[in-house]
Amino acid sequence: MHGSGVLSVWERSSTARVVPPARPRKLAKVPFVELADGRLQGVVSSGSDIGRVYVSSVEAGTYAFACSTNNNRPCGGARGTFCNHIRALVGEAVLQYGVERVARYLKAEVDAEEPDADSVTAVMAATRPAQGDRSAAAQVFSRFLRHLAYLELDPTTDPLPEMQWFPTTRAAA
Template sequence: MSQWENSSTARVVAPARPRRLAKVPFVELADGRVQGVVSSGSDLGRVYVSSVSAGDFAYSCSTNNNRPCGGARGSFCKHLLELIGEAQVQYGPERVARYLRIDGDELAGARSAVAVMSAARPPQAGREAAASVFSRFLHQLAYLELAPVLVPLPEMQWFPPTRKKAA
């Protein structure tokens, strides 16, 4: 086990490549899923909350007002494909495949992680995770509205203080 895996802080990983934030403003590997928010291609006021579970590849896609996606009926919709693509840009294809528990041998024979997941005939999952994913996305958006300051944010105070060097 590496040093950072035993620490109480998480290592920040730089994106593999710059992401298209206008299309997929929020993507994360959390709660055993690749999950995030994908902008609608047809309506500027609509976003989709999409997720794919690790292991069984169960997927879910619904609008921000909890209406099911019309394209996610029996296969991955374009929102899920965009989500997986941007997750691979953000975290790298190997890390996303490991997180989704795609075997390296399976991945070597397929063109992509999406090809492996589609061949598995994944079930459509419930939308119970959508609320928490969308809530975390809105929470992140709130940080964009804050004025830049040099003092710590109160909700980030749980980080350990840095030690001052003795003079």
């Protein structure tokens, strides 16, 4: 509610405003990216197999990283350093959220004159991060699949049953 007590259109519907991306991005390589659970995490398409995706993540502050297939097999390129999937994830996160927000979230102090995804990755890689726990991959992949399911729905302002747990602003009748 606003100071006037009048609800805006988006507050009366089952939809919410979405913050637009900092810059447009292509979803083919990195269809899902989020800053959540103390990590930059997402789903990255395989460059060699159209049926394979990787779930990649970088932990804020420690930069511990994990990368594995959707079948929980470890990424062959993530041995002691960031693989190309993680580099692509950072790049797309910067496009989605902006370099300042990504660097702040990851606690990466970038000194570059004009920071970009490569400078954020370089700061993190310079700390020689360890491989992290891959246990969150299932949750990240599940959220990605749930987001895909919403894309198949027709646009509507009708309530979605799985969103009923959100508090309502209307008084009970």
